[in-house]
């Protein structure tokens with residue numbers, strides 16, 4: 001059904017003329033077969049469904065211009081301490097260690113850090129480094145654990161992938177040497193695609209842990225040694241560790257993407273198992289995130305060894321390119337009317353991502369909008385993996401104009417063209433708000449975010465208002481004077497308007513007793529260390545056998 005030029009039953013009209021440029025954009029993407037830079041699917045998959053880069057074909061290639069250009073490496077002179085500080089100030093970068101100065105340009109990856117030519121060639125699409133890359137890459141290339149917090153859409157993925165490929169050097173048949181953990185399958189796939197893009201020219205063997213390759217590794221342990229990098233969601237990886245299907249004892253780099261989410265209840269027990277399994281004495285751990293509540297930071301610091309902490313911009317603020325609005329809709333039933341109004345007014349300029357709080361809510365809204373003639377689809381944890389993949393593909397291609405999602409899509413997913421994020425249901429926490437609205441306004445673009453609120457949401461407004469204010473948005477004076485929700489109100493939010501389970505549904509897991517226990521243990525361990533004057537984190541890991549296992553830390 002065509003979303004454009006359709007008069008809907010509620011009198012809603014998608015104006016095809018008005019969105020002509022957008023239609024052209026998608027049509028030309030389809031013509032070129034492009035799916036957005038970072039999301040192109042890898043061209044070759046090996047027998048695991050894993051990634052093979054073009055070098056695997058053994059073809060001779062013409063040397064591209066970009067590669068020729070990197071034959072001559074410019075001389076590098078490091079910035080003085082004063083200049084480094086000036087650069088940091090300009091980029092709004094705060095770092096706890098001055099040792100590694102930020103880079104001034106993409107070229108300095110080669111001149112200062114000795115990045116190899118194949119990597120430089122693959123980076124020819126970058127004009128300049130973002131702040132998290134300019135400071136984060138030299139840090140991650142040094143021999144330190146890193147805790148990095150930077151806004152949504154600011155290029156954190158390359159900030160950890162580039163140092164990873166650079167320090168791994170070349171593929172070796174020694175088994176997994178790097179593990180990247182992501183809270184969702186969708187994000188894991190996106191990370192793999194980004195690796196495909198920047199890893200071209202080396203025979204990197206990248207594997208996303210799945211039922212299929214778990215079975216292969218179980219049946220034929222020799223295949224385990226053929227891999228370099230493993231990407232996984234925590235639950236699957238924990239299971240594979242416990243059943244002996246993967247061996248992480250040779251891992252030198254452990255990266256937690258969306259780290260604060262991974263250290264929340266629901267995941268922390270799984271992550272603890274993973275950290276413990278990465279038992280090599282020289283394993284380096286990096287945590288990347290856009291939000292870091294203080295309580296989670298304590299846990300993060302517990303699993304790191306002498307970490308460098310880097311904050312870009314204001315912690316827990318939304319990205320600057322997101323224009324944020326709050327919209328009062330009265331009661332629950334006002335939401336649908338408001339959506340139709342937005343469509344009518346032409347404010348729902350596709351592509352649009354709508355967040356709701358649960359699977360049921362997603363399906364309900366889908367049924368309403370699909371009858372309105374909107375080209376809409378829905379994604380949540382109860383759809384099959386294949387369906388989810390297909391929906392995302394269609395959304396990226398522009399075949400789906402409005403995508404309704406639970407928080408399964410709130411983190412990490414990079415669809416550059418998203419014009420509007422609509423919080424149909426009020427987010428459960430400031431962090432959830434920041435990540436949801438961060439699906440737009442990425443990589444320096446401008447995007448819109450609208451958050452509906454009802455009378456029932458009023459007590460919780462303050463937390464979102466605070467995020468908006470610290471991101472530089474104008475908010476009405478009366479909202480700034482609102483009281484903070486009480487702890488009982490905060491607890492109640494998690495249950496309203498219906499049982500809100502979407503967050504844990506993202507990983508197919510729920511908060512269990514083990515999680516609650518682990519969480520308490522980690523927080524207590526952190527407190528004890530503070531009392532003992534160890535300033536948390538910056539001490540040695542307290543895990544048995546020095547492996548930094550978070551669970552051991554508290555024992």
Ligand SMILES: Nc1ncnc2c1ncn2[C@@H]1O[C@H](COP(=O)(O)OP(=O)(O)OP(=O)(O)O)[C@@H](O)[C@H]1O
Nearest residue numbers: 038128129130152153154155156157290412414443
């Ligand atoms: N130096 C750069 N110049 C221009 N675009 C870039 C640069 N680095 C990364 N990008 C692009 O910016 C987009 C956002 O990057 P990425 O997904 O890594 O953001 P992120 O910080 O991880 O966001 P989130 O917190 O939402 O996960 C991607 O499309 C990526 O290709």
